Amino acid sequence: MLLVVRATPTFPVVEHALMTLQEFGDEYDAVCLLQPTNPLRRPVDVDACVNLLAGSDADSVISVLPVPHEYNPSWVFLQGNGGELSLSTGDKEPIARRQELPLAVHRDGTVYVTRTETILGKKSLYGSRIRGYEIDPRHSANIDTEADWAATEERIRGMIQQ
Numbered sequence: 786m787l788l789v790v791r792a793t794p795t796f797p798v799v800e801h802a803l804m805t806l807q808e809f810g811d812e813y814d815a816v817c818l819l820q821p822t823n824p825l826r827r828p829v830d831v832d833a834c835v836n837l838l839a840g841s842d843a844d845s846v847i848s849v850l851p852v853p854h855e856y857n858p859s860w861v862f863l864q865g866n867g868g869e870l871s872l873s874t875g876d877k878e879p880i881a882r883r884q885e886l887p888l889a890v891h892r893d894g895t896v897y898v899t900r901t902e903t904i905l906g907k908k909s910l911y912g913s914r915i916r917g918y919e920i921d922p923r924h925s926a927n928i929d930t931e932a933d934w935a936a937t938e939e940r941i942r943g944m945i946q947q
Contacts (some may be wrong), residue, residue: 795820796910803904818897818906820855822928824937826895826920834896844912845899848920849890857886890917892923 797893799816806813815838817831830848838846854860859880862870872879880886903912923944926937 796904796908799899799910800904800908803901806807807844813901815898815900818910820894820897823893823895823926824928824942825924825926827924830918830920831925834898837916837918838898838900841916843914843916844903844907845894845910845914846899846916846918847897847911848895849917850893850920850922850923850925852889852891854883854886859886859889860931890919892917893920893923894927895920 795818799818803813803816815835817835819826819831826848834846834848837843852858858873859876861873863873864870897910899910899912903909907913923940926933926940928934928937
């Protein structure tokens, strides 16, 4: 049996769903995207992201986790075709001390809440004004591989035993 996997980006799916709902007369202020590959999310985190969007002028709110200091953009170098390195921030020199590094976060994929006008008008799941909600790392799992699945199962077993 031949299995064909198609890599459909998330944005066109969300946009299509919104446009279809509008055709039926349904209007929404925002969309909350909860990807099935992040199964450890808690309702309290979803509510917090929705409330953060509602109480701000942000285009979107995404769940985030801190970047470990060794991967902070102020210490990350990009390698050019000729092998030369340049800081990812565009700065000439890296920040010397870890204590002076700015807080850096990365999206973890647990919760996305985006205003409908951002999706349909700006054609973006993020927009230009993005707020982050720091998720508890114990409730963040991104399953993209069989190894991720096994690791998440192990984490769940540990949570149940506690």
